[in-house]
Amino acid sequence: MPIQTTVVGSYPKPPAEGETFTVRKTLHALERGDASPEDLKEAQDELVTTVIREQQEAGIDVVTDGLVRWDDIVTPFARHIAGFEIGGLLRWFDNNVYYRRPIARGAVEWRGPSSVDGYRFAAEIADRPVKAVIPGPVSFARLSVNEHYADHEAFVLAIAAVLAQEAAELEAAGAPIIQIDEPSLLGAPEDIDLAIEGVGRITGELSEARTILATYFGDAKRLGTDIFKIPTDAFGFDLVSGPENIELIKAAPGDKGIQAGIVDARNTRLEDESALEGTIEELVGIVGPERLSVSPSSGLEFLPREKARAKLQRLASVAKKVGA
Amino acid sequence: MGNVSLPGPGLWTTSVGSLPKPDYIIKARGQLARKEIEREELKELELKATREWIEFQDSIGTDVVVDGEQYRGDMVAFFAEEMPGLEIGGLVRSYGNRYYRKPIATSPVGRDKPITVEWWEYAQSLTDKPVKGMLTGPYTICDWSFNEHYATRRDFVLDLARAIRDEALDLERAGARFIQIDEPAASTRMDELDLVIEAMAIVTEPLSAHTITHICYGDFHRAYPKMLDIPVDQIDLEFANSDYSLLDEFSTDPFTKYVGLGISDVHTHAIEPVDELVEGIRRSLKHIPADRMFVDPDCGLKTRTVEEAKEKLTNIKKAVDVVREEL
Numbered sequence: 277m278p279i280q281t282t283v284v285g286s287y288p289k290p291p292a293e294g295e296t297f298t299v300r301k302t303l304h305a306l307e308r309g310d311a312s313p314e315d316l317k318e319a320q321d322e323l324v325t326t327v328i329r330e331q332q333e334a335g336i337d338v339v340t341d342g343l344v345r346w347d348d349i350v351t352p353f354a355r356h357i358a359g360f361e362i363g364g365l366l367r368w369f370d371n372n373v374y375y376r377r378p379i380a381r382g383a384v385e386w387r388g389p390s391s392v393d394g395y396r397f398a399a400e401i402a403d404r405p406v407k408a409v410i411p412g413p414v415s416f417a418r419l420s421v422n423e424h425y426a427d428h429e430a431f432v433l434a435i436a437a438v439l440a441q442e443a444a445e446l447e448a449a450g451a452p453i454i455q456i457d458e459p460s461l462l463g464a465p466e467d468i469d470l471a472i473e474g475v476g477r478i479t480g481e482l483s484e485a486r487t488i489l490a491t492y493f494g495d496a497k498r499l500g501t502d503i504f505k506i507p508t509d510a511f512g513f514d515l516v517s518g519p520e521n522i523e524l525i526k527a528a529p530g531d532k533g534i535q536a537g538i539v540d541a542r543n544t545r546l547e548d549e550s551a552l553e554g555t556i557e558e559l560v561g562i563v564g565p566e567r568l569s570v571s572p573s574s575g576l577e578f579l580p581r582e583k584a585r586a587k588l589q590r591l592a593s594v595a596k597k598v599g600a
Numbered sequence: 601m602g603n604v605s606l607p608g609p610g611l612w613t614t615s616v617g618s619l620p621k622p623d624y625i626i627k628a629r630g631q632l633a634r635k636e637i638e639r640e641e642l643k644e645l646e647l648k649a650t651r652e653w654i655e656f657q658d659s660i661g662t663d664v665v666v667d668g669e670q671y672r673g674d675m676v677a678f679f680a681e682e683m684p685g686l687e688i689g690g691l692v693r694s695y696g697n698r699y700y701r702k703p704i705a706t707s708p709v710g711r712d713k714p715i716t717v718e719w720w721e722y723a724q725s726l727t728d729k730p731v732k733g734m735l736t737g738p739y740t741i742c743d744w745s746f747n748e749h750y751a752t753r754r755d756f757v758l759d760l761a762r763a764i765r766d767e768a769l770d771l772e773r774a775g776a777r778f779i780q781i782d783e784p785a786a787s788t789r790m791d792e793l794d795l796v797i798e799a800m801a802i803v804t805e806p807l808s809a810h811t812i813t814h815i816c817y818g819d820f821h822r823a824y825p826k827m828l829d830i831p832v833d834q835i836d837l838e839f840a841n842s843d844y845s846l847l848d849e850f851s852t853d854p855f856t857k858y859v860g861l862g863i864s865d866v867h868t869h870a871i872e873p874v875d876e877l878v879e880g881i882r883r884s885l886k887h888i889p890a891d892r893m894f895v896d897p898d899c900g901l902k903t904r905t906v907e908e909a910k911e912k913l914t915n916i917k918k919a920v921d922v923v924r925e926e927l
Binding site for chain 1 (some may be wrong): 689690691692693694695696697699702704743744746747748785788789841867
């Protein structure tokens with residue numbers, strides 16, 4: 277039985293060596309006043325078209341738009357939500373990548389969709405399902421500064437209400453799969469009840485779309501099997517940065533899907549084919565082929581373009597072999 | 601201060617490392633990338649810019665001078681390009697619309713010739729003040745590179761430590777009395793702070809120069825006081841950027857080393873007025889004595905304009921002069 281392959285979200289923006297990096301050039305031109313926002317959108321549309329084509333050519337079954345219009349998973353939403361300002365640079369988890377931290381200075385309120393147009397464009401381009409990606413409320417809150425709400429809980433739930441509207445709009449636009457990213461939860465097990473409630477407010481708004489709770493950059497052992505109380509259809513784990521996640525996968529309820537991150541999205545060394553084959557076979561043995569989906573360990577933006585592409589090709593070809 | 605000494609009661613002024621590149625360097629780097637000029641032409645301009653920055657620092661009375669790193673693109677790639685075992689990889693993003701070429705370790709990493717000594721010697725020939733030797737630390741080079749060769753990060757870091765130690769020894773032999781080993785990545789993972797310490801011990805153990813490390817962009821509150829175990833004489837930290845919140849920690853666990861007191865935010869165009877800088881130094885003197893204190897901007901100034909950097913450095917010097925009168 278075939279084994280589904282997917283990506284976790286981001287894809288490198290720079291082109292292959294020697295090709296023109298149009299988005300970067302256009303952003304520079306925009307800063308100088310030599311380009312318009314429409315020029316930028318055109319360059320981004322072109323990039324989305326390319327990254328979807330590359331994922332399809334590599335043999336990935338469920339693709340994303342590569343999140344190439346975004347700098348990270350929180351600021352593109354924060355810019356559209358009332359109450360937020362964008363603050364100073366901070367390290368993105370344990371990567372040599374930095375993001376601008378959102379600051380909530382007022383009530384957090386929905387002002388219209390942030391990601392729906394982007395989803396529609398990608399769905400139009402792709403010849404297979406496109407997964408929409410949104411931040412989870414706990415990670416969104418923890419990656420931001422709360423200067424408005426009396427406590428963390430109120431802040432998380434206010435964000436959850438806005439994200440619930442976003443998810444409902446994505447579903448209405450036809451998104452068959454919505455992934456909710458909660459990487460911050462791994463380092464904040466005390467927020468598990470908040471995650472159950474906050475993510476539940478999002479998935480409670482949905483009737484058709486399949487939902488995935490994605491974690492990455494570490495293991496979820498401090499959360500334990502409580503993570504499966506979060507009401508989503510599937511769970512994503514990073515088995516490269518968190519090899520111990522295999523124990524949680526073994527303990528997952530039988531009706532939950534597993535998105536297993538098995539190719540290192542943060543190092544260029546290409547995985548050995550036979551080792552990868554062994555990993556997929558082991559996972560099939562644990563969860564069966566129907567519930568399993570295999571992916572890189574996190575978003576691929578941490579790699580140069582050619583390396584990311586080579587990793588996807590390897591992942592897809594080995595998964596195909598095991599699933600044949 | 602190791603085997604070195606500086607005149608006066610303390611509160612010496614310095615810079616963290618990088619200084620802005622003048623427009624003529626930026627233009628020439630673009631021309632070189634498009635192969636419109638030769639490498640030698642750019643080098644002439646880098647020498648000129650270095651000369652100008654040394655003259656500027658001398659003119660405002662800076663105590664410990666830097667060469668300004670006019671010849672560097674990126675603080676890791678500059679070393680990686682010269683070190684066997686490291687290759688320059690493809691573009692990856694660091695933030696916003698900024699990208700860098702991330703090195704890849706493909707075989708054992710080492711050093712077969714001096715990397716920074718010639719630039720240090722040139723800079724020192726231009727001034728009577730001590731010029732800092734500037735190195736990127738082993739942990740940061742590892743953390744900001746891909747690893748296709750080593751089985752563990754520790755193996756990679758320790759090979760790098762031996763290479764950087766050799767470079768530091770060459771700087772010392774050339775006459776450097778202040779050697780800074782930057783570890784901005786040291787605040788990334790608290791569970792690897794022991795590895796940062798182990799690697800730094802390899803670098804600094806044979807040195808008699810005054811050793812400094814610069815750490816930034818992190819959650820210092822988690823790393824303190826453990827960071828005091830990093831075997832250097834001085835730790836350089838950003839205070840302005842965090843509104844001096846680290847000083848609270850010093851009440852509980854006293855700061856036991858020389859400090860590089862960063863009092864000017866390098867991520868803002870705004871030039872802090874002298875009064876504000878004076879106030880920052882006064883607050884800090886409640887926790888660290890003047891004869892253990894160097895004063896500088898939060899971080900390298902390379903993202904500012906030349907004019908902004910000069911104004912910030914001038915105001916820091918003016919603020920130090922005000923406070924020195926009060927000692």
